[in-house]
Structure formats: structure tokens, C-alpha cells
Amino acid sequence: MKKGLIATIAMLALSAFATTGFADTKKGEKIDGAKEFKEHCAVCHPDGGNIVNPKKTLSKKDREANGIKSVKDLVQNMRKPGPGMTPFDAKAISDKEAKAIAEYILKTFK
């Protein structure tokens, strides 16, 4: 009876770990799109601008004029950007991080 209870608690604890996403990031914390953006992108895109090519900011208007509309488009753009932008492969920015950055851009720069 007691053993069964302990086993149940252990299993609950384990599944709580698994569902909070604890297991899928390196540092054991949730990916913060804003933080990743600051780290990798803000040098050239401060506040969603573009210091290298001011015509290609991250604003919705500029992005959509260039066909970059969804999370998928944004991730693709990070992997294979246009001239003047650093390409980011999966080693530099994992798929999960890239998605978090993309979601941050979509919701932040209108």
C-alpha cells in the first residue's frame, strides 16, 4: 500500500518534469524568444529596425513586402538570409530557439 503510493508520487513528479519541457532545453529553462533575439539579432535589428539595410526592417509592412509572413518563413530567413545578414545554422540557433525568436518577432514588431 505505502510502496504503491510512493511509486505513484514518483511517477507524477516525473511526468510533471516531462510536460513542463524541462527536458528539452539545454539549460533546463524555457526558451525566451526576447532574450534570444537580443543575443543574436539585436546588433543589426535594434527595436526591430535594420542598421545595415534600413529598407528591410522587421516591421510587418517590410517583412510581408518581402514574403516573410509566418514562423516558418522567419526560420527559413535565419537559415538562409539575404545579403548582409549572418546565416544562423542549427548549431548557432536550434530549431526551437529559432521558432521562439520568430514568435517574438511576429508578436512584437507590427
Ligand code: HEC
Ligand atoms: C550582421 C547583421 C544582422 C544580424 C546579426 C541579423 N540580421 Fe536580419 N537582416 C540583416 C540584413 C542586412 C537584412 C536584409 C537582407 C536582405 O537584403 O534580404 C536582414 C533581413 C532580415 C529579415 C527580413 C526583413 C525584411 O523586411 O525583409 C528578417 C526577418 C531578419 N533579418 C531576421 C533576423 C533575425 C531573426 C536575426 C537573429 C537570429 C537576424 N535577422 C540577425 C542583418 C542582420
